[in-house]
Amino acid sequence: MTLAAATNENLAEISNVLIYSAMAVYTLAFFAHIAEWIFGSRSKVSRTAAALTDKGTAGRQAPAVTVKSKGGTAVLERPQVVTRSASGTRDVPDGPGAHGGDEKGDLYGRIAVSLTVLAFLVEASGVLTRAWSVQRAPWGNMYEFNITFSTVAVGVYVTLLALKKNVRWLGLPLVTTVLLDLGLAVTVLYTASDQLVPALHSYWLWIHVSTAILCGAVFYVGAVGTLLYLFRDSYENKLANGGQPGRFATSVLERLPAAATLDKFSYRVNAAVFPLWTFTIIAGAIWAGDAWGRYWGWDPKETWSFITWVAYACYLHARATAGWKGRKAAYLALIAFGCWLFNYYGVNIFVSGKHSYAGV
Amino acid sequence: MSKTSQKQSTDVETHQETDPVGERARGAAPDEGDLDEAGSQLSTAPVETVVPGSFGGVRAPGAAGWLAWAWRETVGWTRWFWRQLTSMRVALILLFLLSLGAIPGSLIPQTGSDELKVQDFKAAHTTLGPIYEKLGLFNVYSSVWFSAIYILLFVSLIGCIVPRTWQFVGQLRGRPPGAPRRLTRLPAYATWRTEAEPEQVRAAALALLKKRRFRAHTAGDAVAAEKGFLREAGNLVFHIALIVMLIAFATGQLFKSEGGKLILEGDGFSNTLTQYDDFKSGSLFNSDDLAPFSFQLDDFVGTFERTGPNKGTARTFRADVTYSEGADGKEKKTSIEVNKPLEIDGSKVYLIGHGYAPVVTVRDGRGKVVFQQAVPLLPIDANITSTGAIKVLDGYADKNGKKEQLGFNAFFVPTFAGAGHGEMLSQFPELDFPVLALSAYHGSLGVDSGIPQNVYQLDTSKMKEFKDADGELLKKRLLPGETMKLPDGAGSITFEKDVKQWATFQISQQPGDGWALGGAIAAIAGLAGSLFIQRRRVWVRATTGNDGITVVEMAGLGRSESAKLPEELGDLAAVLYDKTPPAPDTGEPTPDPQAVPAEGAEKQ
Ligand code: HEM
Numbered sequence: 001m002t003l004a005a006a007t008n009e010n011l012a013e014i015s016n017v018l019i020y021s022a023m024a025v026y027t028l029a030f031f032a033h034i035a036e037w038i039f040g041s042r043s044k045v046s047r048t049a050a051a052l053t054d055k056g057t058a059g060r061q062a063p064a065v066t067v068k069s070k071g072g073t074a075v076l077e078r079p080q081v082v083t084r085s086a087s088g089t090r091d092v093p094d095g096p097g098a099h100g101g102d103e104k105g106d107l108y109g110r111i112a113v114s115l116t117v118l119a120f121l122v123e124a125s126g127v128l129t130r131a132w133s134v135q136r137a138p139w140g141n142m143y144e145f146n147i148t149f150s151t152v153a154v155g156v157y158v159t160l161l162a163l164k165k166n167v168r169w170l171g172l173p174l175v176t177t178v179l180l181d182l183g184l185a186v187t188v189l190y191t192a193s194d195q196l197v198p199a200l201h202s203y204w205l206w207i208h209v210s211t212a213i214l215c216g217a218v219f220y221v222g223a224v225g226t227l228l229y230l231f232r233d234s235y236e237n238k239l240a241n242g243g244q245p246g247r248f249a250t251s252v253l254e255r256l257p258a259a260a261t262l263d264k265f266s267y268r269v270n271a272a273v274f275p276l277w278t279f280t281i282i283a284g285a286i287w288a289g290d291a292w293g294r295y296w297g298w299d300p301k302e303t304w305s306f307i308t309w310v311a312y313a314c315y316l317h318a319r320a321t322a323g324w325k326g327r328k329a330a331y332l333a334l335i336a337f338g339c340w341l342f343n344y345y346g347v348n349i350f351v352s353g354k355h356s357y358a359g360v
Numbered sequence: 361m362s363k364t365s366q367k368q369s370t371d372v373e374t375h376q377e378t379d380p381v382g383e384r385a386r387g388a389a390p391d392e393g394d395l396d397e398a399g400s401q402l403s404t405a406p407v408e409t410v411v412p413g414s415f416g417g418v419r420a421p422g423a424a425g426w427l428a429w430a431w432r433e434t435v436g437w438t439r440w441f442w443r444q445l446t447s448m449r450v451a452l453i454l455l456f457l458l459s460l461g462a463i464p465g466s467l468i469p470q471t472g473s474d475e476l477k478v479q480d481f482k483a484a485h486t487t488l489g490p491i492y493e494k495l496g497l498f499n500v501y502s503s504v505w506f507s508a509i510y511i512l513l514f515v516s517l518i519g520c521i522v523p524r525t526w527q528f529v530g531q532l533r534g535r536p537p538g539a540p541r542r543l544t545r546l547p548a549y550a551t552w553r554t555e556a557e558p559e560q561v562r563a564a565a566l567a568l569l570k571k572r573r574f575r576a577h578t579a580g581d582a583v584a585a586e587k588g589f590l591r592e593a594g595n596l597v598f599h600i601a602l603i604v605m606l607i608a609f610a611t612g613q614l615f616k617s618e619g620g621k622l623i624l625e626g627d628g629f630s631n632t633l634t635q636y637d638d639f640k641s642g643s644l645f646n647s648d649d650l651a652p653f654s655f656q657l658d659d660f661v662g663t664f665e666r667t668g669p670n671k672g673t674a675r676t677f678r679a680d681v682t683y684s685e686g687a688d689g690k691e692k693k694t695s696i697e698v699n700k701p702l703e704i705d706g707s708k709v710y711l712i713g714h715g716y717a718p719v720v721t722v723r724d725g726r727g728k729v730v731f732q733q734a735v736p737l738l739p740i741d742a743n744i745t746s747t748g749a750i751k752v753l754d755g756y757a758d759k760n761g762k763k764e765q766l767g768f769n770a771f772f773v774p775t776f777a778g779a780g781h782g783e784m785l786s787q788f789p790e791l792d793f794p795v796l797a798l799s800a801y802h803g804s805l806g807v808d809s810g811i812p813q814n815v816y817q818l819d820t821s822k823m824k825e826f827k828d829a830d831g832e833l834l835k836k837r838l839l840p841g842e843t844m845k846l847p848d849g850a851g852s853i854t855f856e857k858d859v860k861q862w863a864t865f866q867i868s869q870q871p872g873d874g875w876a877l878g879g880a881i882a883a884i885a886g887l888a889g890s891l892f893i894q895r896r897r898v899w900v901r902a903t904t905g906n907d908g909i910t911v912v913e914m915a916g917l918g919r920s921e922s923a924k925l926p927e928e929l930g931d932l933a934a935v936l937y938d939k940t941p942p943a944p945d946t947g948e949p950t951p952d953p954q955a956v957p958a959e960g961a962e963k964q
Contacts, residue, residue, distance in 0.1 A: 079550040079914075079933045081926040204699070275887040282880045291699045293618075293710040293866045295876070296609075298501050303466040310459035314452060316891075320405055321448040339459070347466070 011133035016186075018126030019147055023182050025119035026175055032112035033098070033172040039108060040100030040255060092236060094257040097168055112171055113161065120154045123182075127151050142348060145213070146185035149344075150178040153217035160221075167265075169256050173224050204287035211280040216340060218273040219312075223337035225266035226330045233259040233327060263326065267319060270333060274312055281305050304343035311336035398540040401531050402895055402919050404524040404592055406448055445512070446519035454513040461509050465500030468492065472499060514606055521599050528592050536575060539582035539899035543915035546899075548926040550933040551913045554940040558910050561902035564939045568932065569898065582901035591919075594889020601883035608875035616870040617641035617650065623657045624717055624734050624862045630654035631707065631867065651705035651869065655683035658693075660714055660861040664789045672743055672789055679711050679863045696865075706869055713864040715739045715746055718772055718796050719856040722752050725849045730755040734860040737772050738816050743786035746772045749818040750798070750853075751805050758802070759849050765805045767818045768853060771797040784837070796855045798844055799835035800826040826850065894918050896925055898932065909943045912936070 099105030127148050157174050160167045235253040238245050245253070256262065284305065289295040296302060315332040318324035324332075419429040444450055469477035478498050482489035496503030543549055554561065562583050569576040569585040576585035619639035621629050629635055631654065633647045659680040665673045679696045685704055696702045702709040715737060722731035730752060737748035752766035773786035776795040784797055803823035826834040826846055836844040838855040845852045896918040905911040914936070916929040 079552045079930075079937050081548050081550045081930045081933065082544075083548050083926045084545075271891045275884055275891060278887060279884050282884070285880075286877075287699070289708075289873075290701055293701070293708070293712070293868055295873075298465055298470060298472065300466040303462050307459040307462050307466075310455055310462070314455045314459065317448065317452050317455060320403075321452060324449075324452065 008133045011129050015126050015130035015133060018122055018129060019182065019186060022119045022123035022126055023179065023186075025115055025122060026179050026182070029112050029115035029119055030172070030175045030179060032108050032115055033175060036098045036105045036109035036112055037172065037252075037255075039105035040096075040098050040102050092258040092260070094166070094261050095169075095253075095255040097166075098172065098255055100255050109168060109171070112175075113168065116154065116171065116175060117158055120151065120158055123147065123151045123154070141189075141191040143185050143189040143191045145209075145344075146181055146189055149213050149216055150181045150185075152213050153220050154178055156214075156217050156221050166257060166261075169228070170221065170224060173228075174221070177220075204283060204290065208280060208283040208287050211276055211283065215273050215277045215280055216344060218269055219277075219337055219340050222266045222269035222273075223334060225262050225269065226333045226337075228256055229259055229262035229266060230327065230330055230334075232256050232262055233330075235259075263330070266330075266333060270312065270336075271316060274316060277309060277312065281309055300347045301343065304339060304347050308336060308339040308343055311339045397537055398546070398897065398899075399917055400537060401527075401534070402897065402917070404527045404531070404596075406446065406520065406524075442519065445516050446523075448520075451513070451516050451520065454509060454516060457509050458513060461500070461506050464497050465506075468497050468500070470499060470501070472501070510606075514603060517599055517603060521596065521603075525596055528589075528596060531592070532589060535577050535579075536584040536586035536897055538579035538584050539901050539915075543899060543901060543913045546915035546917050548916040548929045549914070550929060551911065552933075552937060552940075553905065553909050553911055553943040554937075555943050556902075556910055556940040558902035558904060561910060561912050561936070561940050562900065565900035565902070565936055568935055568939075569900075572932070574898065581903050582899050585898045585900075586896070587898075588893050588895035590889050591893040591895045592890075594886040594891075594893065596886070598883050598886030598890055601879045601886055605876050605879035605883065608872040608879055610872075612642075612870040612872035612876065614642045614644040615649070615872070616868065617645050618866060618868040620712070620864060620866050622736055622862055622864045624736060625657055625660055625860045628654060628656035629865070636867075649869070651707045652687050653683060653685050653689070653704045653707065655681045655702070655704075655709065657681055657863055660863045662714055662789065662861070666788075674789070677711060677714060679714075679865075706871070708868055710866045710868070711863060712866045713739075715744060715862055716772060716774060716791070716794075717860045717862050718770070718794070719858040719860060720750055720768075720796075721854045721856055722750075722756070722766060722851065723854075724756050724851045725759040730851075731766075732856075734858075734862075735770065736862045737770055741786070742789070744774050744789045745784075745786040748772075748816045751807070751815075751818070753805065753807060756851070764802050765823075766851075767801040767803075767805055767820070767823055769799045769801075769818050774859075779837075791859055794840060794859055795837050797835065797837045798853060798855075799833050800844070800846060800853070802826060802850070894924060896928070898929065900936070910940075912940060 097106075097109070099109045127144075130144060130147070154174065157167060157170055160170075231249075232253050235245050235249060236259050257265070284302070285295045288297070288299075288302070311332065315329055315336050318329040318332050419425055469481050471478050481498075482493075485492075492498060496505065500506050540546070556564075558581065562578055562581075565583045566576055566578055569583060572587070574585035574587045575589075576583055578584075617639070618641070619636035621635065621637050623629055631650050631652060633639065633650065657679055661676060661678045661680070662674065663676045665671055665675055677698050680693070681696060681702065682691050682693050683702065683704060684691045694702060696709060696711045698711055701711070717734035717736040719732070719734045721729055724730050731750075735748060735750050737746035739746050748770050750766075750768040750770050754763070754765070756766055757763050771784060772794070773784055774790060774794050775786050775788035775792040777785070777787050778793075784795070801818065801820055801823040806819045806822050828834045828847065834844075834847065838844060840855055840857040840859070843852050843854040896916055898914065898916050901913045903911055903913075914929060914933050916925045918925045
């Protein structure tokens with residue numbers, strides 16, 4: 001009995017060490033990203049402006065016949081598919097990425113990504129040992145919620161990278177916020193590892209909270225995309241109207257993907273996770289039905305989940321309505337994420353309700 | 361070689377030279393109408409249209425004229441209002457209002473969840489309180505304005521769903537529109553030259569697309585195909601499921617019942633109205649609706665953390681019960697936990713709270729037992745310091761033989777800190793060192809006055825204190841087994857070496873749960889279909905080029921731009937390409953520099 005307790009305390013101790021180590025590695029990743037941005041800035045390719053202004057020559061040719069014969073190889077020959085944007089959207093190529101085509105920049109970028117993956121593994125083991133130390137899902141209080149949340153957010157990013165998606169531009173903002181999140185977790189929110197009160201004892205905890213965390217992480221990634229979209233879109237607008245953005249803005253924004261790409265990215269991310277968020281709320285309602293004898297009681301946490309859900313529904317509707325695409329929809333997406341954030345931090349800190357037994 | 365196909369291929373060539381990006385970006389294409397046609401009916405989302413407000417025109421003189429005018433105006437405005445209400449824009453605004461409207465309820469105390477907090481708030485804010493009250497801010501979710509928002513939203517939803525469903529049925533019966541003239545203008549495009557005849561290509565394309573479960577047909581020189589109708593179906597299912605859920609919740613509210621019952625270990629309960637301690641129900645509830653069942657509390661188990669910073673925090677709560685369904689069903693054993701209610705015949709039994717009930721024995725002056733019961737006391741803190749009253753209603757007579765009632769104020773701690781260690785407050789929730797403190801009264805308990813009485817409180821207005829030797833109120837702290845003697849041979853009260861536990865249960869019944877859950881599952885499924893499935897069209901055109909060689913053109917169009925579309929087109933093209941032997945390479949224009957390989961490695 002006491003032996004077990006001691007083991008658990010040891011594990012909790014190891015978990016803390018791992019979390020601190022992860023923070024150290026994230027910090028290194030952060031500097032590597034900064035290096036990538038700095039070295040990348042030397043190349044001054046203004047592809048956007050070119051695409052937007054050189055109307056006569058920059059247009060691509062429509063293909064007539066695009067089959068190349070690969071003599072003698074067994075590789076399946078395929079006609080090439082030409083894609084084009086729908087009319088009314090700007091046809092702007094994506095930026096080259098933070099390294100800006102610079103080899104040294106790219107090297108730092110790759111280092112940053114490797115460090116991020118390493119930090120992710122370390123942090124994930126920190127979360128797992130924590131879970132082990134308490135013999136339950138590591139989501140009993142705000143500290144655990146925070147460390148799990150940042151792990152999952154980085155996990156989403158790493159997964160997208162592994163799927164060969166063009167998401168390296170997410171690296172710097174993500175690592176920066178993960179550091180802030182972890183800093184907050186280990187200082188303000190730290191709670192010694194402990195068991196759960198009976199109300200939290202349920203397999204719905206696993207289902208409801210794990211999906212909630214995953215949704216939050218994905219919504220977060222979407223929100224970063226949306227925010228960058230807004231910047232990049234202003235930049236492109238300015239260029240299209242013959243304006244000259246500042247040097248810093250040019251240097252940074254030129255390297256990001258095109259506004260249309262960012263917009264599509266965040267839409268896809270948000271849309272993909274919306275059904276899961278719906279499920280999270282329903283699972284929560286089922287759990288509340290079991291735990292508190294009512295499915296829905298307009299408890300602050302429930303209310304804000306609902307608000308968040310409706311706000312994202314609003315965003316999806318806006319995307320389906322002609323006059324609301326683009327920037328207006330992007331603002332809605334940010335508002336919706338703001339609601340999620342408030343639900344996560346604000347409600348626990350400022351409002352008291354049935355959910356507020358969890359450490360803070 | 362037909363005339364149209366010749367024109368087609370020239371079109372393609374001129375198009376190459378005269379379609380710079382800039383022009384496309386401005387959307388100033390000459391044959392946009394043709395493209396609109398190709399994309400028409402790809403969804404059932406309502407199109408934003410401007411409808412004028414007044415429909416009056418001229419009013420003819422006389423009453424008849426006025427009537428005709430009024431009729432026209434009314435119909436016109438009603439239609440206008442209906443179109444507005446069922447437009448996507450208004451749905452958007454209403455949705456936004458719904459989330460905005462839900463906010464105050466999370467920040468201002470609500471009568472529904474915490475009546476006491478509302479009282480405090482009103483006391484603290486004397487000017488704001490009444491204003492909030494008027495605005496319904498203490499019960500936002502049942503207020504007029506909040507209801508107005510969601511009722512309008514659901515009217516809008518129904519008004520939107522019905523025409524969309526019809527439209528969708530129409531689309532299911534119809535056929536995808538024929539190929540637009542310039543396939544090159546579509547989001548994904550591929551072309552090659554082949555030795556096969558155009559008819560052969562079309563036949564192969566039709567077979568291929570049908571095999572891939574496209575709805576395909578040949579129209580003119582091209583095959584037109586469409587897939588992904590489940591997207592629309594999913595969307596409709598989702599919106600209909602929202603309506604089902606709302607109706608289920610509404611029925612639940614109207615027919616629900618909810619009651620509380622405190623049960624001692626060893627005691628039972630049967631589900632009839634009279635057995636409840638408190639009971640409330642929806643406005644259409646009928647007491648015959650109560651499901652017939654009964655259960656008995658065999659044992660209550662509560663364990664608590666013994667060490668560490670969270671000492672005293674509850675670790676398990678479990679009520680072991682024996683229950684039987686129906687009037688005289690078979691007995692079954694089970695346990696109810698905080699997260700695990702017992703479901704019997706549509707009712708749910710929740711474990712809500714627990715506490716202690718010390719067993720006391722009261723004797724009269726001659727030593728006759730007049731009262732022997734476990735008396736449930738109410739916890740007032742987390743360590744289960746409890747208070748209550750012991751009421752001896754009848755059977756007692758004083759030493760002169762006069763009938764009288766006895767009352768005791770009781771104060772109980774499961775773990776006493778020890779004499780001289782501060783107040784009589786419990787140190788721990790389990791029965792480590794139980795102490796019962798009593799003070800004694802006699803006279804009339806006032807229970808016959810007809811006013812409902814709180815069983816946990818003693819009304820001493822018609823009672824006299826028993827006095828101790830100093831003339832003070834008689835009181836004493838008892839350990840298990842100890843007895844407090846009442847003065848002048850008036851009898852005694854004993855704290856037996858037995859403390860029972862009790863548990864409170866909430867028994868609720870809410871019809872419509874099943875429908876709500878079904879609706880929720882359907883909503884998620886529909887949503888997934890609606891968001892993950894692409895509705896898209898593919899055209900394959902085969903014509904004979906100027907040099908007599910067959911030119912195959914393939915193009916795809918989706919509701920929104922997606923990376924999957926070119927990928928899928930590439931797949932289809934590869935298969936079709938295999939079936940149509942390529943024409944020899946002869947001085948073709950070089951491939952487009954930005955052309956994307958069909959393998960699916962296109963930019964995201
Ligand atoms: C009760 C509140 C409502 C909620 C929570 C809601 C939610 C949603 C969601 C999440 C979507 C996204 C699915 C998708 O993009 O395919 C959607 C699509 C859609 N909604 Fe709603 N909706 C509501 C009310 C309405 C109303 C009142 C209308 C009609 C006026 C409407 C019309 C549509 C249409 C046409 C689409 C499909 C857009 C498309 O095809 O992309 N909805 N809705």
